[in-house]
Amino acid sequence: MPLGEFDLIAQYLAPLSAGLPGAFSLTDDAAALPVPPGQELVVTTDAFIAGIHFLDTDGPARIAQKLLRVNLSDLAAKGATPYAYQLVLGLPAAPDAAWLAAFTAGLAEDQARFGIRLSGGDTVRAPGGLMLSLTALGLVPQGGMIRRSAALAGDALFVTGSIGDAWLGLQAKLGRLTLPAAAAAFCDTRLHLPEPRLGFGLGMRGLARAAMDVSDGLLQDAGHMARQAGLVVEISAADIPLSAAALAAGQPLTDLLAGGDDYEILLAAPLEAEAALQSLARDNATQLTRIGRFLAAGEGGDGLRLLDAAGQPMLIGPRGYQHF
Amino acid sequence: MPLGEFDLIAQYLAPLSAGLPGAFSLTDDAAALPVPPGQELVVTTDAFIAGIHFLDTDGPARIAQKLLRVNLSDLAAKGATPYAYQLVLGLPAAPDAAWLAAFTAGLAEDQARFGIRLSGGDTVRAPGGLMLSLTALGLVPQGGMIRRSAALAGDALFVTGSIGDAWLGLQAKLGRLTLPAAAAAFCDTRLHLPEPRLGFGLGMRGLARAAMDVSDGLLQDAGHMARQAGLVVEISAADIPLSAAALAAGQPLTDLLAGGDDYEILLAAPLEAEAALQSLARDNATQLTRIGRFLAAGEGGDGLRLLDAAGQPMLIGPRGYQHF
Structure with missing residues (x-):
């Protein structure tokens, strides 16, 4: 009615x-x-x-x-x-x-x-x-909001949770790939019911130097963080946290990294803060992974380098979602 | 591009x-x-x-x-x-x-x-x-926001500016009526570029007991003010401020009162505040008109009575805009 x-x-x-x-x-x-x-x-x-x-x-x-x-x-x-x-x-x-x-x-x-x-x-x-x-x-x-652009050269890059699950959930939903039942259910939940990392976010005040949530693709978002700080970020592909579902799905890593809708926290912090951040992550039942580091700009690239296991730069296609 | x-x-x-x-x-x-x-x-x-x-x-x-x-x-x-x-x-x-x-x-x-x-x-x-x-x-x-529902029985009802111009502008725009050139231009401006009464609004703190802006039609909005205060509002049709353009257009008053998009301020205040409010209106180059009064409920009606020049209740059709 x-x-x-x-x-x-x-x-x-x-x-x-x-x-x-x-x-x-x-x-x-x-x-x-x-x-x-x-x-x-x-x-x-x-x-x-x-x-x-x-x-x-x-x-x-x-x-x-x-x-x-x-x-x-x-x-x-x-x-x-x-x-x-x-x-x-x-x-x-x-x-x-x-x-x-x-x-x-x-x-x-x-x-x-x-x-x-x-x-x-x-x-x-x-x-x-x-x-x-x-x-x-x-x-x-007052003055306590964690900014996106405040990373310093030498800071490490961390990310909560795992990356790419929501993109896999979307591909499965659109019929572009088939996942085993348990993985399909997991990725579907990750797509539709992201978990805002509120406890972790509150706790990282005073530990993290800069942060943003990963909504448009990890590569694009990390690139924004670096460029807005006048830096380059170097990400180690082998260190990206993937769920069991994502590992089993066997899709190209660069698709997972550009897919977006992850709603995990990407943060820059000095290495000395790592132990405290890991402890905070455990307290909030959140995984936290160090995936890269920030370097002074001028060392080449446009804010972002993705390195393979041998430390060699990988080719990056589309970095993430753009509305237009 | x-x-x-x-x-x-x-x-x-x-x-x-x-x-x-x-x-x-x-x-x-x-x-x-x-x-x-x-x-x-x-x-x-x-x-x-x-x-x-x-x-x-x-x-x-x-x-x-x-x-x-x-x-x-x-x-x-x-x-x-x-x-x-x-x-x-x-x-x-x-x-x-x-x-x-x-x-x-x-x-x-x-x-x-x-x-x-x-x-x-x-x-x-x-x-x-x-x-x-x-x-x-x-x-x-703190605590200074002027509420919509705070009118008291005995308060007078005032409105800034004039009512119905935007509705006339819309009718002209839709080709439903023709206005003389000057009136058409005036009503078109009233429709597209309402004048937020910010100076008057600031100044009425401490003078007005309750207020809202007229966006969905004066009758509907005044009815909300009264019902939410547990009161009835009695509006004198002859006192409604009409612009020269509206007077000349000769459209039914109830259409002007239900038309909406006026973006004038409707306010309840004790009669003792009237002189100060009129002075405030002059300082802000805004017209202010007393158009009615609030009465205790139980005197009949559903929050709203519109009276003709003889003090007799007028029939009210649709009171204003509803989205659904």
Whole structure:
């Protein structure tokens, strides 16, 4: 049964703001959000478009959870504590109660899991297809946000988790390759339900010099980190952490490295911080792998070198996802 | 000539963040925004979809400026000072340099005029048509946001500016009516370039008890204000401020009142505040008109009564815009 705009907000969205007094149960045009003394706001936005970022057949709960998690992954990589989020729901047709119930149940589950609440947003008609956008607000101590571009020459490059699983999950979903059942299930979960590394991210404040989350492909993202710091990053292909599923799949490593959607944290830190970072990773049940190092620029290349087991530069094709 | 995603950000969007150090020239995945001690954040989001909120033929600068201004209008109605905004650009095709130049020039002009800067966002491909979303951040003294639902019985209802011009502009644009040239130009500007009442909004802190901006039709919005306060609002039709263009157009008053897109401030205040509010309006070159009063509920109706010149209730049809 189709719902009106105000019923939709009152019945399905307002409950997601419970516990956040400044959201005024979504009855106002704006939220009022206090920021504790000594803290500052970290703000990040990701938009999700049907047919580009997800398929309508993914199901409402998984679409909602991935949208929230990719934004939480940005907060994690910045060392921020989740606070609140603004949600844009662009719906192609009159909202369907069952669809909305599943969509908001997915959000409610992840809100409780990751500690964030809905502060507001907008609900509009979008005849061109479902389109979603989320702006996540987090908190860090003043000046404490971990920057993307702050790596120094000599820093090591680390990455959490494993790389390429989501790309394999996407290839399998699109029918381009077949994975054994267990690997298919694992990669499908990695594609649709990335795990924002919030505990690790919080703990790495003071240890990591620079960080970002891997969303558009490890090679492209690591290249950004290096170039924005005026450096070159050298990555050892043999050290890239691959899951058992990815190892068994036997796909070209450069595809895994350019595939994107990993939502792992890529970080630069001095070697002296490695033991503390490894201990932090264990405490958060996250794998952490040293995969490269940053060098002064001028040693050639355009910010990025991928080395084979013999230390020789490998050819790199497309590095990652670009929208245009 | 089509542009890549990163060129688009560096060439067209990053300049809009100049002067906001925590935007890091849009080279990071998040912005870090300090909030001054004693202040809190006001957050509001509006999305704009091609064919619903604007036509592609409106032109990029006017689309951009209206998107920014409708969000600024929300900040104004909450008594907030503009701070920063996150922008989602969903582009149906590879971005065209001329289109982007005009779009961002429109934003730059209004940023300078209204004192707000771009802190970040997301740029994605949106095959279903241009879709935009903006989350605006403002600042108020802690606890100082003017709420929508805080009117008290006995308060008077005021509105800035004039009502119905944007609706007339839309009807003319759609070819449903013909206006004299000067009126057509006036109403077209009112439709595409609403004037956020920021100076008035700031000044009404401490004078207004409740406020919101009129975006979906005065009747619907005033009804929300009353119902959310557990009150009834009685509006005197003869007191509604109409522009010379609207008076001459001779359209039914209830259409003007339900049309929406006015982006004027609707506020509740005790009668004792009227002189100070009128003085504030003059200082800000804004008209302010008392159009009604709030009464205790239980006196009948569903939150709203529209009275004719004889004090008799008028029939009300559709009260305003609903997306579904």
